[in-house]
Amino acid sequence: MNEAPAAAAETPARSWTPRLHRGLFLMILLIGSMGFYILYPLVLILINSFNVATIAEPPVYGLQAWRDAFSDAGIWVSLWNTIKIAIVRNLLVFPLGVLIAWILARTNIPFANGFEFLFWLSFMLPSIAVTFGWMLLLDPNTGLVNTWLKQIPFLNRITFDIYSFWGIIWVHCISGLDTKVILLTPAFRRMDAAMEEASRMSGGSTLKTMFRVTLPVMTPALVVVFLLGVVRLFESFEIELLLGIPWGFYVYSTKILDLARQEPPLVNQAAALGSIVLLLLAIIIPLQQRLIHGRQYTTVTSQFRPKLVDLGIWKFPLMLSILLIVFLAVGVPILSVLGGSFMVRFGFFNLPKTWTLEYWQMALSDPRLLEALENTLIVAGSAALIGPILFSLIAYILVRTRLPGRSILDAICWIPSAIPGVLAGLGLLWMFLGTPIFRPFYGTLFLLMIAFIMGGVTLSTQILKASFIQLGRELEEASRMSGAGFLRTYFKIVLPLMAQTMVLIGVLKFLFAARGASPIILLATSETRTLALLALDQIAAGYRETASITVLLVVLLTTGLALIARSFGLKVGIRAE
Amino acid sequence: MGFLQVRQLRKRFERVTAVDGVDLDIEEGEFFTLLGPSGCGKTTTLRVVAGLEKPDSGEIYLGERCLLSHSQRVFVQPERREMGMVFQSYALWPHMTVFDNVAYPLRLRRVKAPVVRQKVMEALALVGLAGLEDRPAPALSGGQQQRVALARALVFSPRVLLLDEPLSNLDARLREEMRRELKALQRRIRVTVLFVTHDQIEGLSLSDRIGIMNGGKLEQVGCPEEVYYRPATPFARDFLGKTFALGGKVSRPANEGLEVRLDGMACSPLQVAATSLPSARGGAPAAGDEVMVAIRPEQIAIWNSTPAGIPNVVPATLEGVHFLGDRYEYTVSLGSVTRLLIAPASQVLKAGQRVFLELKSEGITLWPRSG
Numbered sequence: 001m002n003e004a005p006a007a008a009a010e011t012p013a014r015s016w017t018p019r020l021h022r023g024l025f026l027m028i029l030l031i032g033s034m035g036f037y038i039l040y041p042l043v044l045i046l047i048n049s050f051n052v053a054t055i056a057e058p059p060v061y062g063l064q065a066w067r068d069a070f071s072d073a074g075i076w077v078s079l080w081n082t083i084k085i086a087i088v089r090n091l092l093v094f095p096l097g098v099l100i101a102w103i104l105a106r107t108n109i110p111f112a113n114g115f116e117f118l119f120w121l122s123f124m125l126p127s128i129a130v131t132f133g134w135m136l137l138l139d140p141n142t143g144l145v146n147t148w149l150k151q152i153p154f155l156n157r158i159t160f161d162i163y164s165f166w167g168i169i170w171v172h173c174i175s176g177l178d179t180k181v182i183l184l185t186p187a188f189r190r191m192d193a194a195m196e197e198a199s200r201m202s203g204g205s206t207l208k209t210m211f212r213v214t215l216p217v218m219t220p221a222l223v224v225v226f227l228l229g230v231v232r233l234f235e236s237f238e239i240e241l242l243l244g245i246p247w248g249f250y251v252y253s254t255k256i257l258d259l260a261r262q263e264p265p266l267v268n269q270a271a272a273l274g275s276i277v278l279l280l281l282a283i284i285i286p287l288q289q290r291l292i293h294g295r296q297y298t299t300v301t302s303q304f305r306p307k308l309v310d311l312g313i314w315k316f317p318l319m320l321s322i323l324l325i326v327f328l329a330v331g332v333p334i335l336s337v338l339g340g341s342f343m344v345r346f347g348f349f350n351l352p353k354t355w356t357l358e359y360w361q362m363a364l365s366d367p368r369l370l371e372a373l374e375n376t377l378i379v380a381g382s383a384a385l386i387g388p389i390l391f392s393l394i395a396y397i398l399v400r401t402r403l404p405g406r407s408i409l410d411a412i413c414w415i416p417s418a419i420p421g422v423l424a425g426l427g428l429l430w431m432f433l434g435t436p437i438f439r440p441f442y443g444t445l446f447l448l449m450i451a452f453i454m455g456g457v458t459l460s461t462q463i464l465k466a467s468f469i470q471l472g473r474e475l476e477e478a479s480r481m482s483g484a485g486f487l488r489t490y491f492k493i494v495l496p497l498m499a500q501t502m503v504l505i506g507v508l509k510f511l512f513a514a515r516g517a518s519p520i521i522l523l524a525t526s527e528t529r530t531l532a533l534l535a536l537d538q539i540a541a542g543y544r545e546t547a548s549i550t551v552l553l554v555v556l557l558t559t560g561l562a563l564i565a566r567s568f569g570l571k572v573g574i575r576a577e
Numbered sequence: 578m579g580f581l582q583v584r585q586l587r588k589r590f591e592r593v594t595a596v597d598g599v600d601l602d603i604e605e606g607e608f609f610t611l612l613g614p615s616g617c618g619k620t621t622t623l624r625v626v627a628g629l630e631k632p633d634s635g636e637i638y639l640g641e642r643c644l645l646s647h648s649q650r651v652f653v654q655p656e657r658r659e660m661g662m663v664f665q666s667y668a669l670w671p672h673m674t675v676f677d678n679v680a681y682p683l684r685l686r687r688v689k690a691p692v693v694r695q696k697v698m699e700a701l702a703l704v705g706l707a708g709l710e711d712r713p714a715p716a717l718s719g720g721q722q723q724r725v726a727l728a729r730a731l732v733f734s735p736r737v738l739l740l741d742e743p744l745s746n747l748d749a750r751l752r753e754e755m756r757r758e759l760k761a762l763q764r765r766i767r768v769t770v771l772f773v774t775h776d777q778i779e780g781l782s783l784s785d786r787i788g789i790m791n792g793g794k795l796e797q798v799g800c801p802e803e804v805y806y807r808p809a810t811p812f813a814r815d816f817l818g819k820t821f822a823l824g825g826k827v828s829r830p831a832n833e834g835l836e837v838r839l840d841g842m843a844c845s846p847l848q849v850a851a852t853s854l855p856s857a858r859g860g861a862p863a864a865g866d867e868v869m870v871a872i873r874p875e876q877i878a879i880w881n882s883t884p885a886g887i888p889n890v891v892p893a894t895l896e897g898v899h900f901l902g903d904r905y906e907y908t909v910s911l912g913s914v915t916r917l918l919i920a921p922a923s924q925v926l927k928a929g930q931r932v933f934l935e936l937k938s939e940g941i942t943l944w945p946r947s948g
Binding site: 194199200212 | 656
């Protein structure tokens with residue numbers, strides 16, 4: 001607020017130059033800091049894959065890490081496993097997601113809105129909770145379903161083993177469907193119903209209309225959602241960590257973790273593996289962008305409430321099938337984790353004492369849990385406070401100013417969406433351990449905060465940019481004409497009008513920080529563990545009952561918060577645009 | 578017995594009755610228009626005829642074929658009704674070329690490729706789009722898209738063509754042009770048309786017959802001149818155009834040659850033809866009944882001085898003159914009331930002067946005072 005309106009009025013000719021200079025300075029500052037923050041860690045991964053010395057030692061350049069990485073079959077296997085899982089998962093989940101979205105948006109299925117809400121709930125449910133919930137049911141020795149199967153004649157030779165390729169695929173399918181459904185359902189709903197009606201009037205049956213008109217018209221939206229899934233191929237972490245490592249099955253992200261955690265740590269090999277993934281992403285992302293921007297049909301007209309396709313006798317079977325899917329995705333994991341925390345021995349209903357509060361009493365007096373809760377609240381809370389303010393400034397500059405360098409800043413803000421959490425964590429680890437002035441921050445919560453703020457840059461700036469565009473320039477110009485300067489206008493007019501969006505960004509930041517494990521797993525120490533990391537450690541150590549409680553706390557902090565925010569009218573979630 | 582018959586159609590949405598007992602008899606080759614304000618049920622009626630909505634009750638016959646009968650539990654799916662339809666948004670499929678859009682109905686009917694090509698080319702030539710067949714559908718202007726939609730609806734020689742406000746998305750000049758073309762096209766191929774619009778000009782100029790709809794009911798069915806000059810209901814009268822209305826009292830009943838004395842006017846009583854009574858209101862008015870005399874403004878001639886030997890002349894004072902380009906709008910006061918009049922811009926009249934209004938007796942309709 002350091003503007004002097006009187007002075008500006010006296011010297012109108014001069015008032016332009018200092019403002020541009022100040023804007024330019026701000027721009028350079030933003031590009032510099034965001035570029036350093038986002039690009040430098042990635043550059044470090046690339047550089048250090050050619051470094052033979054370990055972190056915090058003087059670098060010795062050589063090709064040893066690459067040589068080791070190429071000779072270690074495990075690295076190639078882990079890359080191949082990543083791709084294999086992605087292919088199988090997409091083959092199963094994508095068609096099913098399209099079908100469910102079509103049913104929810106275009107047919108007379110009962111409770112369509114309720115189902116859409118349940119899929120949204122499933123999206124908000126942390127994947128740790130889903131994975132752990134199913135582990136409690138499908139563990140080959142202690143899983144509830146398997147124990148029941150053993151008591152049933154003829155079926156007692158069947159055992160479902162969740163620690164297997166198909167076990168991993170099962171959890172992926174259960175927890176991956178929601179994204180497709182919540183992205184595609186609004187897209188299907190916005191499609192002009194007259195296009196389908198025109199096909200019916202031309203002589204096409206419901207089925208022919210679906211394959212020859214509905215799906216082709218929807219192709220752009222389908223391609224976008226499919227490609228989003230392709231990039232997320234490298235994102236996957238928790239499911240493989242919990243279900244793959246026990247039987248020596250690695251994907252690239254768990255392999256990086258494994259390499260970095262060995263004694264002595266093989267961080268350089270981890271960097272080499274990370275570099276390969278970065279190169280793959282550098283090929284995929286431009287392709288994806290080109291495909292997404294290539295074809296855009298305008299299908300949005302809303303003359304009528306879309307005509308609902310009559311499902312006839314299929315109505316109730318389909319409704320029950322979707323209900324079952326939602327129950328498997330949301331109901332089953334929550335119930336089994338709840339059961340795990342309140343039952344003396346999970347799944348044993350015939351013990352003399354079945355239910356107990358003992359584990360809760362134990363957990364709530366456990367300093368490790370309380371410390372993790374405190375860490376989570378501090379990290380997620382500060383990400384939720386800092387994120388909206390920083391990103392609203394960036395979005396504002398991108399939308400409203402004519403400063404040079406906007407496209408560079410915009411491009412920098414796009415990068416984090418493509419960088420998998422583990423890679424970002426690896427880069428930050430290097431940045432903080434390898435740069436002497438940053439080294440004191442290692443082992444503090446600040447490091448985790450940095451990681452989480454970076455993770456959401458793309459989504460946050462995109463949402464905020466859209467809001468600024470909607471806001472309209474006149475409201476600000478009216479303030480400027482009334483005599484307020486740039487900063488006063490920003491704080492008195494823009495921010496209050498943007499309050500709802502800012503709260504939304506804050507809630508999203510909190511959610512991702514409270515549930516995320518992959519960006520911080522390499523950065524956290526035993527003192528700075530968050531609840532999600534504590535849960536992973538407890539599960540790995542086999543403390544099922546205490547792990548249930550930790551997982552439940554994570555669910556409360558994420559899904560619970562999302563529900564509260566939604567009831568206040570915030571649309572927490574993602575949209576197709 | 579019409580070619581397309583609709584009997585006692587009813588359709589409710591939640592709490593609103595959209596269509597409330599509609600009967601239609603449309604002849605083969607006829608251009609029939611459902612005209613009414615938005616929300617009057619005309620589009621729902623059209624969509625029920627198309628098979629895109631299921632009504633709560635009613636029957637539809639096309640020739641001898643039953644398309645819909647609630648009592649016989651018959652519902653023919655839209656794709657089996659052999660009707661072409663043009664949608665308000667045109668609904669061209671953006672992933673297909675113009676050719677593919679138009680060929681789609683033929684391909685679904687397993688027509689052989691050379692025949693498809695020939696018929697599509699004919700249809701495109703018919704709507705004046707020959708040569709554009711390889712364009713992607715979204716790359717056309719609004720008027721062109723409209724023609725493609727029309728070609729697609731006509732290409733398989735449907736028994737009925739359904740048009741759902743097809744002109745409303747075009748700009749004014751294009752709309753006029755398309756209106757004339759549509760009429761010429763329909764005359765040429767003699768297809769039976771059911772047309773839905775809220776635009777009275779479109780309805781009046783295109784149709785062989787018009788059905789005026791309001792609140793889910795048909796108010797009046799007739800040829801354009803009939804519904805315009807002889808509206809059967811107050812709604813039809815007010816919806817179709819401007820009305821010049823004066824209060825009066827019947828001074829001689831119909832059987833002695835109907836005459837009406839206007840309130841507060843020192844002129845001889847108006848002579849009114851017996852046909853001036855709206856058909857929907859039964860019973861001739863008796864002497865002494867309070868009535869309203871209604872006439873379309875263009876059925877009034879304005880004179881500078883009392884014309885000799887012409888009946889139904891009412892003196893008035895010209896209060897204001899507004900030039901509208903091709904015509905004048907006059908504000909006239911008759912005793913205590915003020916009314917607006919439209920006249921062609923050929924006469925020179927000045928504000929404040931005395932004028933004489935000739936109400937042409939064939940244009941007069943009589944209404945009960947409450948209407």
